[in-house]
Amino acid sequence: MASVCSNRPWQETAIVSAGQSDNFFLWVDAIGVWQVFCREDLLIGAAAATDEVADIPLLAPLSRRHARFLRQDDSWFLLPLQSCAVGGRAVTGQTLLRNGSEIQLGDRVRLRFRIPSVLSASARLDFLSGHQPRLSLSGVLLMADTLLLGPRPDNHVCCPGWPDSVVLYRRQQQLLCRSRMPLTLADAPLPDQQDLSQGAILSGPELRFRLEPGRTNSAV
């Protein structure tokens, strides 16, 4: 694992039951906010005033169903439903996304696709053109099995100033967290296998982040 410092044992705790929600917001103090999706099929499109259909609804001149992100094994693909380009080239069929690919949706929206860590198939979408959901996000995380939060540039969420990394990972129906740092929940040591599906605020030395379950969208 990416971590460097101590020999403390890894502590793990279930913090979100995966059954409750397939996405959550990750609010990281002094760093930013990411929306994390634990799905293999995601719809991106324009935000709607009522009956939101897209998982990632952007305030942008797009179709409500503009494209889909699909994960097959450890690879991510873009399935265009409307005009899309990858790496400057217009695509019509399912296209493999590589680390660093620039995705263009319609004429205006540009996203950067990244797979920051070689240890995980989880991907990150950065907003290049300034088109955002209603609440602005630092980015979107497409979680495969693990997410790394920490000081290194190859972490999915790069948190300069953190002493060590935190790993979020999925096992069966649960989302778990482990770290060599002592993490606390509401100022008490993090209990093992705790169901925290209503959301959790985790603190450690020089860090604090909150997991907030997002709405579940079944309209796809």
Added chain:
Amino acid sequence: MKFTFAPDTRPLEGITIKRAIHRGGFGEVYYAVTDAGKEVALKLLHNNLEVELRGVSQCLNLKHPNLVTIFDIRQDAERDHWIVMEYVGGQSLHDALQQHADGMPLQQVLNWLTGMTAGLSFLHDRGLVHRDLKPANIFSDGGVVKVGDVGLSKFISESRRSAQTQSVGTVYYMAPEVARGRYGREVDVYSLGIMLYEMMTGRVPFEGESAGEILMKHLTAEPDLRLLPTPLRAVLAAALEKDPERRIHDVETLQQRFREAVAATGLPLQQPAVFHSLQSDELFPGSPQAVRPQAVAGAAAAAVGAGMAAAAAATVNTAPAAAGTAAPQAAMARETGFAFGSLRQFWNEDLPAPVRWMLTGAFLLAGLRSGLLTSPVAQGLAIGWLAWWMFGRRGKSQPSTDSGNVQQNRGFKYDWQYGTESQSADSRNPQSAAAGRRLDSTLIVPQQLSAVATATGTAGARPQQAAQPRPVAQRQSRPTELTPDTVRTFTFSQRLLNATTSMSLALLTAVFVTAAVFLGTEILRTPVEAVYFGTATLLAAWPLLLISKLWEGRRGESLLRRFGLGVCGLGVGALCGVVAEFLLLINSPVPSGIFLVDSEGLLGNREAAGLRVLQGGYPTIMGFSLFFCLLFMLRRWWLQADNFRAARFRIGTSILTLIVGGMVALIVPFPTALGSTLALAVSVVLQVSSVWTPPELRDR
């Protein structure tokens, strides 16, 4: 980083905190969402004192696309004040600077400048001054530059308690007159100038290990503009002018002049305009191909949700009465500064080296022969200048020299000033408590500055915040020039080789110099006198060379070294006296005229400790000893012989040595013409003959 409020709390009715953004100088900033879904930034002002919020309210209804908008000021149940303001999502200038450690591409500099100028100009037009401009307060949201923390600096001056929370980061951008409690819009021009310098070069012009040291540099040190392309130097110099009356008066003018200067450079806008090299002067004029390709940018930076600001206002309280006359004055100052700069540039860059050397020789000989250098007027000038050099330069720690390189010697003057060797200061604890003390003990600093400095020094106890400018230690990790101060390792045989090479060369140089003095001036009349002159020059230069090569690359206390040289000078003087006696130039029936002392000197012919320095108008052996002792003590000779000295030969150094020689001769007393010429000859021999490494070939 600990924050007072947890995510998902509601300190104010209808607003939910989602996460903390950063902790700034005035309090914590949170990202929050209203019940309706509006994103806002909340700034908590940590004080329950009678905070002056009038200034903040003054800014409440300011509307400008380049200023962070303030929505409201609210009080929570604990009666703490919150500023509710626009949330700016993009990168701060501070983040952008970290991506471009060697300077930003010019186009980006111009983009930031345009936005900042528009916002500040709007503010100034309404009689308000920002006063706390710094990169952490400037944001770019979707390409729109926004200036935050408008007016909040009011708290610094009005509430001592809040001043404690001010971080050292602010000090880098603070105009000198702020220390005197003066706040015109020129304060913002100065800060903007500092930021322009930082955007161009990747570093702030005044760095230091403590807030006190940086403040002192704002007050006294001149910015090193040599990293900038020539046309930009005059603009930045005018923006960073110490005296607000002579500074560029408004941000619009600064922007306009900056744009014109950038156009004049003809450099491509996609690249940074700075070449980090010692030879920047040679490279710049008209050679864009020499500019280093753009440093690696675009490394995915953490998309830090930007913090922001807003609030109190500062009224312009210093509408300068003399505004009409001040502008032409500033222009004139600019012109003269520029003329001197171009003269220096002409001398250093355009003249071929042989011509420069020949001209130097000609000037020296002409000066000696005409007697100008030894005339009473010249001596008077020299006394005044020497006094300034020794006593008047307090606070100016890094004298820039005429050769195009910065001397970094932490010598006698520097130690004297700060009472400590600055390099040994603990860089992990940059804001040492000593900062305030240093300032308090310096008479030229007004009380108010001391207060600010003490406050900022105290703030150092807090951990560095992410949103503050980079820690000092990091700033100083940039490549620096290798100077005589650089600690190097030599083997004994290397030292021996350096010393012997230099000493053999010294023999040759001494012959040349003596011949020049003998043939070119009237000082030496007979061949015997010439032989004596050459011998004395060598007798002085050899020990100096030996000792210098022994000390080279080692850390040493300047004062101790001077003392050691003084002792050595006693011996050298005695030897020179004996040689003079041996050659029957003194203590003989027909003593040589060159030794005739025309004045009694400052010491007069008192019998100090029972020893006469003068006998029958001629110096005794004791006189010789005393002369060389003082001469050796008053110059840092080892710097003239160091292989990392700024240039092989610097005429300024030699002329200074000549003046010091003349002064010493007046004090001891000793024949002034001979004394000053000898000092000059030793300096020339020392510089020309000791081994020298050109800057581009230097390594440790």
